[in-house]
Amino acid sequence: MPEPAIIVESLGKQYHIGLKESRQDTLLKSAGSWLVSPLTNFRQLRRLSRVDSDDAEDIIWALRHVSFTIDSGQVVGIIGRNGAGKSTLLKVLSRITPPSEGRVILNGRVSSLLEVGTGFHPELTGRENVYLNGTILGMRKTEVDRKFDEIVAFAEVEKFIDTPVKRYSSGMRVRLAFAVSAHLESEILLVDEVLAVGDAAFQEKCLRTMDGVARGGRTVLLVSHNMQVIQRLCDRAILIQGGQVVDDGDPAGVVETYLQDYTRDPLPEPVTFNDQLRMKGISFMQDGYVVSELADFGKPLEICLRYDVLEPIRNLLLGFDIFSSDGTHIYRTYDMLAEGLDYREPGAYESIYELPGGAFQAGAYYMELVIGVHRHGWLTRGDIRLKLDFGGPRAYDVWFPGIMGPLGAWQVHRPTVYEAKQ
Amino acid sequence: MKSEPIVIEPVSGWQMINWRELREYRDLFRFLIDRDIKVLYKQTVLGFGWAILRPVLSMVIFTIIFGNLAQVDSDGVPYAIFSYVALVPWLYFSSALSASALSLVNNTDMLTKIYFPRLVFPMTSVFSKLVDFFISFVIVFLLMAWYRIAPTGRILLIPLLIMMMMLTAAGMGVWFAAMSVKYRDVKHAMPFVTQILMYAAPVVWSGTLITERFGAPGRFLFALYPMVGVIEGFRSALLDTGPMPWDMILVGSVSAAIIFVTGLFYFRRMESTFADVA
Structure with a gap:
């Protein structure tokens, strides 16, 4: 039994997030806060490295109760x-x-x-x-x-x-x-x-x-x-x-x-974000049918997001990130690409994204829902995660390495060259 | 090569600097000093000429304003050399102090990415700035030859004064550096601090003024600021402006040592938070 090289015993690390800026909305108030700012700044800076304050609000535990032993x-x-x-x-x-x-x-x-x-x-x-x-x-x-x-x-x-x-x-x-x-x-x-x-x-x-x-x-x-x-x-x-x-x-x-963590059915019940938007369902469709198991990587795939807008939202950004199985962020897309940033009244909506056939390889991809309001803030980012499984018949026994499918079209022909023929 | 296990635990309270660990990083210390010196005058036309130009220009300005216009008493030696002999240790002190005070803030990328004893940073400038000091010191001898002033035997005490000057720069530098990580005010305050410290030291005026105006208690209070003893010591050793001010040097050394040791404790206490607040 070799001697352990690293022993970690109930390790914890807390941070004071501190430095919350208070916002003043009148000129007079901000002038007032500016005058006392040296005092408040001093208190905040002091708090940054002090661990004794019982002010639990600005403490976050980046690590807690972490224990493990690693053999040499x-x-x-x-x-x-x-x-x-x-x-x-x-x-x-x-x-x-x-x-x-x-x-x-x-x-x-x-x-x-x-x-x-x-x-x-x-x-x-x-x-x-x-x-x-x-x-x-x-x-x-x-x-x-x-x-x-x-x-x-x-x-x-x-x-x-x-x-x-x-x-x-x-x-x-x-x-x-x-x-x-x-x-x-x-x-x-x-x-x-x-x-x-x-x-x-x-x-x-x-x-x-x-x-x-x-x-x-x-x-x-x-x-x-x-x-x-x-x-x-x-x-x-x-x-x-x-x-x-x-x-x-x-x-x-x-x-x-x-x-x-990434499941194929991430929404057993509707989720409401910030009282502004309720996500009701996400489904994958191919050839007009809901995909339950593997999607065929060669055919277009429709990703359908169904949601209710609960209060009027201007400049909604709704879409997702797609990752490969090794964690590479392949891209993000928003439904604003359909009609630009717009104004959405309360009501039921459906945003459908069509992923062209052959864009990805057979295998697993991961998708994270991203919803935000442009220049305002996020409603959700990465809380809802889905797995996309692509399978399907392989036409040839040829390996195509890479994250993405071989998009684009080839042409093979023999250039017309005037050769002296016998 | 079996080393003792390293134990990482929450730190609390006051601790002394870990000298043994510091020793293990002496090569790094050397290379950082090396880097400071090599990089300092890169892509300049004059290069190390700046080490001479800076004190010489200051001397010219001081001689015109304080020597000629204000007729400040210069202990019976020409004002030019009187101020230059003070400027050499002074410029070392002020540049080493500022550089070491800002050393942590200027190296936050290293601070948050790698571990080594953080004390290495402020101490580096204390040593690297010596190069400028010695270059500008050569001019002292040229000026002495020009004004036909023979050095006294007290010149042998110069190394002692240099050590005191370094200790003062290190002590105050460590204090300011430890403060600067959390309170970036230090960065903005440094130019004023050095300016105030310069006029508080007998750089443009003569130390004999202190005793004349404030008597023995005043002399003691002034001597608590170690650069007073250092500068007066330089003048006595090189220009024979009077006997070696041993009382000032003694008081100054004690106070420099206290500043340094308390600085080390304060630095050590703040050290653990550097990476979190930087």
């Missing part, structure tokens, strides 16, 4: 929606911010990679930045000396190593920054979504490096939105929701739990 050598993926507390967890573990309660024990040297190229200075040369960035990440100078050639070769910037980084292309800069990070020699590595840098070829290289790191017996904690990366690299995944651990175990299983 394990590669663990942390997944969860935006704002679930993943990044806060990583910040606490990498000592950037202290926890409000609980305890963490780290056995071994820790390095954290929350961003590539922290501290890079554009005026310094590549060489100088490698040393600076390396020591910022916790390396000793002798260590950087030892790895210098390797780093430079990895980043493929040998020729420009004594050129100021400001003359680098953004790709070169990112490569150099990642190269430094990839050569950290620590027992525990905390990584936050940094693999999404550079072009496809370099990303593949980064992934392979991470793979090597993972197999090299180091303990890695990796936050990512990319479910494929999690499943490829990790031997365990932890799902965080609302600041708490909801699932922990085999990556494939945890990823499934995470995606289960």
Whole structure:
């Protein structure tokens, strides 16, 4: 039984959201509040870092009662929606911010990679930045000396190593920054979504490096939105929701739990937003029939949103985001694309979106309902989540990689060339 | 290579700086100082010439206004060199203080992305600004040769005065830096603070005025501001304006040490909140 590398015991982190701006609606009132503003500002700024106030309203717990143990050598993926507390967890573990309660024990040297190229200075040369960035990440100078050639070769910037980084292309800069990070020699590595840098070829290289790191017996904690990366690299995944651990175990299983959130029938009963709009139902139609199981990826799909407008709304934005199964945001669309921003009287409505056939591949896609009022605020964003399953006959035994279906049309013909014929 | 486990717990109350950890990051400290120095005069025409031009121009202005027009007493030495000898430590102090006070605010991207002892930031400028100091110091000897002033044996005490000057800059810099993260007022106040501090120190006027006007108690109160002792010490050592003001240096050193140590405690207390409020 190996010694655990990371022990997290009922960890909690609270934030004061503070700094609520009070709004004044008359000139006189705002002049008055302006006069006393130094005093109120001082109180608010002081409150920002104080934990003793019992004013529960402006406290949010980004993490609460989080406990887990990670054995040394394990590669663990942390997944969860935006704002679930993943990044806060990583910040606490990498000592950037202290926890409000609980305890963490780290056995071994820790390095954290929350961003590539922290501290890079554009005026310094590549060489100088490698040393600076390396020591910022916790390396000793002798260590950087030892790895210098390797780093430079990895980043493929040998020729420009004594050129100021400001003359680098953004790709070169990112490569150099990642190269430094990839050569950290620590027992525990905390990584936050940094693999999404550079072009496809370099990303593949980064992934392979991470793979090597993972197999090299180091303990890695990796936050990512990319479910494929999690499943490829990790031997365990932890799902965080609302600041708490909801699932922990085999990556494939945890990823499934995470995606289960998205159901095909998300509206067992109508949901009312802000007393302004009541969502009654969402359905998928193909060929005039409601799709219950898999939709055929080759045929157009109608997504039908049925709702009541409860009070007059001007400039309603109603639509959804579509994500691929690896979490990539493919696009957002609003029904204003039909007739522009308009004024809607109370009553029953139906907005129907037609997704052209062949736009997506066979497989799962995820959809999040987005409703807002233009320049005013959101009614809902991501609260209602749906899963779209595409299946259907494959015409050929040919693999088409990518998130989207191969849209567009090909033409194949033989150009008319006047050739001397015998 | 087996290191002790790291325990992360909620922090509370007053704590002393973790020196051992600071030692582990000494390479980073060195590279940050290096960066400061290398970057300072990048893409300028004069480069390190600025380190000379700044005190020399200030000297010319002060000599015209305070030396010639206002006829400020300069302890019997030409006003130009009288003010220059004070300007060299003063300009170090004011630039190191401002840079270190704003070091955290100017590096919030690093503060929120990576962990290392935050004390490294304000301390970096205390050392990197020494380069300008030594360059401008060379001019002192040229001026002394020009005015045919021989240095006294007390010149050997200059390193001591330099240390006191650094300690003062570090102490006040750490205080302001710790405050600046939450209260961005520091950023706007710094230009005034340094200006007030300059006129409070005997840069354009002579320290002998203090004793003449306010007697011994006044001298003691003024000496609580460590730069008074430093500047008067420089003048005594280089220009022989009087004996080494040991009383002022002693009082000033004690007060500089107190500012520094309390600053460290305050910094440490605020440190944990930096990433949250930055």
